[in-house]
């Protein structure tokens with residue numbers, strides 16, 4: 001086991017006077033031992049920016065600390081496709097090519113599939129029961145088996161009727177509000193949220209003010225706030241976690257949230273159990289989990305937390321991708337025109353695009369891939385963590401190292417994607433082997449929701465482009481305003497900085513005909529969706 005990750009023993013509290021004094025001695029001793037182990041390891045790590053004894057590498061970043069993926073790209077160019085650095089006392093290894101990430105995260109997945117330890121959001125706030133951050137091990141395997149059962153290709157196909165109906169409702173929302181384009185993002189969010197709540201609980205969301213949405217938003221808001229580096233000292237100085245619980249001054253707040261969240265999540269799960277007992281539950285991750293709770297090996301609380309994964313990981317990611325789609329359509333109208341031309345040719349004017357049209361729309365598929373590559377919404381994936389020491393090309397990667405797939409660096413690699421900053425769907429037509437799945441991560445932790453996500457993107461993009469032109473807002477003089485494609489907000493998941501767009505019914509459609517199709521289809525969808533209310 002790596003020295004860096006040795007669970008160092010606490011000094012005997014009974015012989016050192018007061019617990020506080022003992023804790024201070026423990027802190028000092030640990031700090032010394034950690035520093036020694038750091039010096040021993042540092043030369044064996046993969047290359048990277050200079051390692052300092054006291055400071056980490058944040059001060060060396062060529063880009064603002066809030067955009068580490070850009071600094072990683074610069075360092076990959078300078079030091080190679082595998083680099084190391086320090087964030088706090090934590091060794092971080094970044095992988096800058098798809099090949100390298102496949103080699104380590106996939107082929108050596110047995111030791112590269114955990115998540116970095118999170119003292120507050122992991123140990124206290126969620127008791128490590130939220131899937132995205134769950135440490136590798138039996139509980140994660142149980143959880144992941146449930147995710148596969150409810151989001152594999154076949155199960156995902158089962159959600160297509162829902163995505164079909166919800167996207168019709170969305171088209172009507174957009175059509176009826178063309179004059180208030182600022183309402184479109186909320187309409188699209190309602191779509192995305194409704195999909196993940198049906199996936200989790202078999203229950204659709206008709207309005208964003210649904211108590212389920214408000215409660216989950218509140219829960220996720222605290223999770224994100226508590227994850228901000230620096231919010232809790234213990235995440236920077238983990239040895240503080242050795243203090244007796246009664247002295248852990250930071251503990252009360254996340255503990256209280258844990259109890260509140262557990263109540264909410266158990267309540268949502270019991271609601272499904274009740275519907276199952278009454279024989280009115282729609283098939284979902286919850287029904288699958290509860291039908292075979294023993295087989296999945298998850299108790300009630302673990303099951304309740306497992307069911308929260310699609311909301312946390314699936315709504316924001318889909319929305320961010322739709323936002324970048326809008327940005328790309330505004331900046332590259334010729335690509336939008338080509339996709340519309342293909343849709344018109346295949347679908348015509350008398351009906352909406354359907355999933356059955358998928359195979360006949362290669363340009364649209366290329367456009368979806370290019371949106372995701374051009375502005376990767378998860379520029380550093382979700383960090384993995386090693387569970388054993390490893391040696392790669394003579395360099396040591398100790399157990400407990402945070403391992404990042406630098407998806408931004410990969411997606412902007414000019415050798416694989418010439419002129420990477422250009423939005424050019426044609427590149428995926430010219431070379432159908434061009435990588436794309438890396439945008440969903442690597443190895444055993446690869447995104448389990450990727451089929452659901454792809455099905456959503458297909459039906460949303462095809463129908464939006466069939467019905468509307470994406471156009472920039474204009475001022476009183478008619479001058480258009482375009483978004484800056486490099487202005488982004490977020491960290492783990494990126495989205496464009498706030499920007500405006502208009503969705504204008506296409507002139508290609510006779511106005512009355514477009515309205516008739518959109519309204520008639522949405523009315524049929526309302527009836528279908530009644531089953532999920």
Ligand code: HEM
Pocket residue numbers: 131132133134144147196199309310311313314315317318321377378381382383384405439440441442443444445446447448449450452453
């Ligand atoms: C365009 C949309 C999406 C993108 C780009 C995306 C991307 C990712 C990435 C990069 C990861 C980390 C993989 C790794 O650790 O190597 C991930 C994990 C995950 N995603 Fe997605 N995702 C998307 C949509 C969704 C959807 C719709 C769902 C659910 C309905 C979902 C559920 C999850 C879950 C539960 C994990 C955690 C997996 C684990 O830790 O084992 N994602 N996703």
